[in-house]
Amino acid sequence: MPAMSKRGIERRGRLITGSCIALVVLLVVTLIFMVFSRGLDTFFKDGISPWSFLFGTTWNPHQTGDDGAALVGALPMIAGSFAVTLLSCLISLPFSLGSSIFVVEIAPGFGSRVFRPMIELLTGIPSVVFGVVGLTVVVPWIRSWAGGTGYGVLAGSIVLAFMILPTVTSLATDAIAAVPDAYRDGSYGLGCTRWQTIVHVVLPSALPGILTAVIMGMTRAFGEALAVQMVVGNAVQMPRGLFTPAATLTSVLTMGMGNEAMGTMYNDVLWSLALVLLFMSLVFILIVHLIGKKGAARHD
């Protein structure tokens, strides 16, 4: 006789696996809750106005400004983060979109045998290795023709462009591959060339998927810490150009968190930066969800 009835086995299985999921959900909820509660201390405990935090342009938490309030303007980092994110997307998009069109429409065999494994390999390269390449190749290269230190938004964006390339490429490839062949056949049947078919039929139908790919790339770029921190220059000032040192939310967090004791105002403000970072990630996820829903509704 079995030690347990089948129903008992099933109940136990459901309990064990369900608690694994419950644990993960609990961790995520706790994480969001804790970052929010620490990040809001700046405003509720230290009495800093959210306005001067989000839109202040001077970051010097150890000093107070003329009005007696601490100088904790986070706009330079927020602007820096958006600058490297958008620029890196701009740099990598032609490459990822071009290559995903190539591997779906032009050389599928090459795509699955050579290109996809290579792209997966690129995903696996650690971010600090990208940082080292950025430090030893990209920064000196920029310095050689643009002058200055070479550190800055452009260096950060180039390094990030490489890092988000696999994310964007593989998601865009999936989106393009998901376009039904019947659409293509219809276009070819009308005598259109491959390129006309791609531009007028394939890309428009794959657009929601491609947008998702871009947003996922932005999510990764926005949250990437070390590689950016190594090449962006870490000067907390409003980004004035592509070649002057700047800072991002992640770079300031990476450098600052270890130096300040818990509970000090400086530390609280750092947690507020983490909160902005988390909030933006949640916004990106929400956008992806909305695109997904809209895409699903369109296909119905």
Add this chain to the structure above:
Amino acid sequence: MTLDSREVTPEAPAAAMGATTAEPLLWTKDVTVDYSGKRALKGTSLSFEAGTVTALIGPSGCGKSTYLRSINLMNREIEGCVIGGEVHYHGIEVNNAETDTYALRKQIGMVFQQPNPFRKSIYENVAFAPRCHGMTRRSELDELVRKSLSAAAIWDEVKDKLGKSALALSGGQQQRLCIARTLAMEPDVVLMDEPCSALDPIATFAIEETIRDMAERGICVVIVTHNMEQAGRVADRTAFFLLGDMIECGPTAELFERPKDKRLEDYLTGRFG
């Protein structure tokens, strides 16, 4: 073939007490199936006697497989699928939340359209489920494997390679192994969902022999087929389905020679399907 005596199920005492004097072994009343709100099978009432073969025929998409998968409540495993109506087995209504579906499926075996042996050895394919149901003695299992493979008429072909992978067998052999796997549970009903559609004529013939053989040993066989010659060869009774509706049921020869319903006549004469 008797009910498995190792595990007394709620259905077993009813059968033992002779509650089936007038009642068929298995019957359904107004069984319906809905997939996410869309009706796939309209109320179907049929009954099945022990030791007989019943064929369910009709064009594809007519609901015959859907009906078959309701008898052992397999439709419940599909998300969004709801079975309505009553399924009576050994005098007990089983289409409700209290039913021990595991005991039910142990007694009502099922053979699928595509041969689907497990990626295990031939021996393990047969012995795996009985072991999960509590049979652990090696000698018992050995005997059960031999008996089941013999009943499915494949023992002579595989007795020297029981340890080899089941995937190395031909399609027809795999399907007979799947039948043996089902017979090892000592079921009194075997549901077969187009079991020969993926097989060549010789393998089909062997399976049909086995089907008749099972009926002679008292098993109630319900077989879905799109092949009317097959229904004519193996089935005592035949039921005709169309567009999710059971249209007509009767002794096979009678049904084929004197169809009462115009739609069945059209189907038989090849006007559609």
Add this chain to the structure above:
Amino acid sequence: MTSTQRARLSDHVATGILTAIVAAILVALVAIILYILISGAGKAFDISFLTGRPQQFKEGGGIGPELFNSFYLLVLTLLISLPISLGGAIFLTQYAPPGPVTSIAKTAIETLSSLPSIVVGLFGMLTFVLSMGWGFSIISGALALTMFNVPILVRVIQQALEAVPRDQRDAALALGLSRWEATVHILVPRAMPAIITGVILSAGRVFGEAAALIYTAGQSAPVLDFTNFDLTSASCPWNVFRPAETLAVHIWKINSEGVVPDLAAVSTGTAAVLMICVLAFNIIARLLGRAMERKVTAE
């Protein structure tokens, strides 16, 4: 030129440009890998570098403790994250009832996979390092890495289980087996090649992760004494409550401090070692996955 000719010309031009883009990506990828390997080769194949102690102010430091820490942390992370992910994936594929519970679970996992790893690291610092009082330690790092790794693994295992033909599960259920038995005895063994490949690929990513570790496993590498089995001692390699800098964190730290005299050599050397390990994970994952797949199908 007729419009048809123009269309064909632009078709050719576009194909040419796309080909060039793909070629550029492949060249860049190979160039990055070769650059790291070649510039770090001198150090990466030097035994005294691989086993030696790191130096803060002198030349000639090694990465012995970091190398050990990276592997130890990886093994611990997998030990914790694999059962959780397996359970989670089985729940999502077998038990999850359609409805709000499942969509919450899926959203949570998706959220976790898109969170910046620095945020995961900071949460780890708050929870494991400070609240639990474990300090900068291997266990704190392993738990932070678990949060980073679980969503990846759940997705990999879920895909592997879903790729098993449905008729296998149906066959088991039709024999009166429970979903649990069907999963454990039929689906998981069948999905094993894909699961193993996915786990090793994820191991490569865990191995190179640094942002989640700088504030959890810490940035210091105590000298390890492999004859010390006192699990409370900081020099005992197996002590999970000691701080442990990994290879990836080491690269970041020496570059951001910038005080080691032979910074460039140590930095590229360590990067090369890291790269070799990640490449090895990649190659092993593919070879092993292919070999297992062949073995299961050939039988």
